[in-house]
Amino acid sequence: MSGLVRGGQLARLLGEWHALPARRRSPDYLALAGAVRGLLTDGRLALGVRLPAERELAEALGISRTTISAAYRELRDSGHLASRRGSGSWTTLPEGMRVGASGLWGPAPQAEAGIIDLSCAAPSAPPELVEAARAAVDDLPAYLGQVGYWPCGLDVLREVVADRYTARGLPTRPEQILITNGTQHALDLVIRLHVHPGAAVLTESPTYPGALAALAGARARIATYGLGHDGWDGELLLDTLRQTRPRLAYLVPEFQNPTGHLMPVKLREQLPAVAHSAGVDLVIDESFVDMHLFDDGATMPPPVAAFDRHSRVMTIGGLSKPYWGGMRIGWIRAAAPLVQRLAAVRVGVDMASPVLDQLVAVRLLAYGPEVVDARRPGLRARRDTLLKALAERLPEWRVSVPDGGLTLWAELDAPVSSALARAAESHGVRLAPGPRFGVDGTLERFLRLPFTLPEQDLVDAVDRIAAARFDLDRAPDRVIYAAEQALIA
Template identity: 50%
Template sequence: MVGTGEPVMGSRRLAGLLASPEGPGPAYRHWAEAIGALILDGRVGLHVRLPAERELAAALGTSRTTVTAVYDLLRANGFARSRRGAGTWTALPEGRAPRAVRRLLGSDEAAIDLARAAPGIPEDVLAEALALAGPRLAEHARTPGYHPFGLPELRALVAERFTARGLATTPEQVLITSGAQHALTLVLGLLAGPGDRVMVENPSYPNALEAIRRARLRTVSVPVTDEGWDVEIVESTLRQVVPQLAYLIPDFHNPTGCLMPPEERARVLAAAARSGTWLVVDETMAELALDVAAPPPMASMAGAGQVVTIGSMSKTHWGGLRVGWVRASARLVRELAAQRVAVDMGGSVLDQLVALALLERSGGSLAERLSVLRERRAVLMAALGEQVPGWTWRVPPGGLSLWVDVGAPVASVLAERALGRGVRIESGGCFGTDPGVFEQRLRVPFSLPGEVLREAVQRLAGVLDGGAVVSAADRRVHWIA
């Protein structure tokens, strides 16, 4: 049961998320549907107390009667619950899943999945790793099996890999986590508190943005375009806002694929040091260098700066392992481990032993994976060029996806109609820090086999032919209202 101690959504903040009603129908219905969508998207959290009717009416410039009708419809549809004299709280309707959950599960397992930019793992590679992990698991069976810092041998190997990349690291500076998302959640919980400002890129990784919102942190965004970062904006944001923390993906940025140049990294690090901001650097894509040399860790340039690096096996090996890590000072790792035991006490020993086996043999296998990704990227670009020549993109030097401009603000509609043709894909809006942005963009991964990518693009082209006015010359999209 919710109570008066729950978080409160300010009236001006909620009004800022709601666009002016457009199209047929009463205004209260448009606003109720918009609030429901914000709850499903995670932009308005669950069990958050909504503003008083009079306050929201003033912020929206409408009557209290209209807001009363909004709340009535939210309650009727299961998006809100009220208690007399205490207020109204957000809720999730029976049978509805938040977008963050739907993104992972999918509503149609038979559909081609372009919503998740993550590779599978060859069966023989996984079988070999399991065979190597078996004897080691028997040795661990005599122990209680709790390792809040992670298996010592895995911590040592991750530390060696950082050192080999140019960042001297000891095992005491590594915490093994249940994936990069778990790592980020632990870091947010330790280094920031409700109401603190966090600088994020726009666009950025949706699940990271979701974690930041659920920690009740206030985001301040800096743009990442096809050309990369505007470092002057980053510097001025750090100087003027002085955020407690900044979350960055400088290595083959998700979703744009951009790689931050060394000189820009140095400027960002210096600006963060001046403002006292913790930098959380997401390296989950760092090894996926397709056209350039893999970059050294950003923290290797930091000196004594406040830099935390997170990484995982999900993008380079297999997301099903749920193995990630934090690289930070030994003191901070101890504090993170103390916070971690309140959640899961330690990760799966078997998963960590499999991860250990995969990392031990990853030198040769990484080159093979990168070669496969280059081939799949080429197949995807060729298929897009043939089927939808009006779409444009920059070729990313690494990563797992293209950040495609479809030529018109129709990405959400296109993604919705694509599901009816058996393709799951995320619109660019899922990667934005604010509603309604990046509607001209689709993130199109190239992690699937070539023949599957060709079929997916053909189906997407069919969506355009079937639901839009399309120029026969170049398939530029002009949607019917």
């Protein structure tokens, strides 16, 4: 989002900004100010953006200009809005706020004591990482006599990644691999090459917020396909591709982020052919492909690219989810000529990935599946602990059991996800509200809950969320805001 946000745009972002029953509501101006603060905190509303004039926003929301004026005054008092007479009002944040690992704004580190952070779904590093790093240092001298720039990545790492695809039933040559600085970087390069301003891109809804941010930054026109409680409606998705004919379609078939769904084989088979006939390129995000939690001997379905006959599929993946977020190594698998075009785009962005990091990745991947296999029992236990705690404390919520990934996708008892996230902060829990995973203020009935923290932390977090949900029905926004400010101070 840039420069100026129009009244209609802000109204869509705000969504159901005052969803509580009238008898439990705080004054409209406080609820509106709290909703705008929430948009700023989770990044859906950028900093330095000029908000609509009071009259324009009042018309867009169907409320009085007096309410808008009071809400803007509340935001100025809290440090979330800066105004200059005759020039308008711009979004800002109070002193002491900083961007966290999940992209959400939060208090400075000294104010973080006691916070249980459920806004980010990422595991800690495995013990093998230290050994891999030490071995990589021994490998480094062989590369020090050269310039240090390998835009496509080190050949040794490209070969290892290619072999991993071949082992999954997708024959791959090293020339088909481009090493990147993480999966987000891989997606950014694909977007830079394929998407021009105004181009249509189809995503699932809900989907990964980083993808939405990258597409918004490229000024793409985002269309969405809604996932159901049980996952994809195959015919509907294929019909959507045929009818909308987007430039790209970004999909997450393996333990979809955030729902955890696993795409069935039949749909995987059909997607590339339909995409080719519609002139659509597919970006398949395999960030969670290694994170299955099967305990019944089930096996993973083939990659979507295994059914590609026309080079329509670009597969992206990386080490962040199965290994560690601090390993900023990702990749793109595509046709070899396309890899060279992507590398040419990449040179104008960051030249190449760090050599030492790539060597660490080679050593870490040499352990094979043992590293991830060792994580599975703990992840299953944490998932089940979180499910049990939710069933006991918040039985009205509807939560399906994913067969993999790192998160639960919970359907709430009311469209209060953003308000709940603000209230939970005052109880010492940081949440990523459902609308972060969609566009234009939708998904207020949903919440993503990672199960990567220790079991006791997950139980404590659910206790605090349940308390926040109870408070939400009886406490006005001013009480919630006062607690937020106490955390910042």
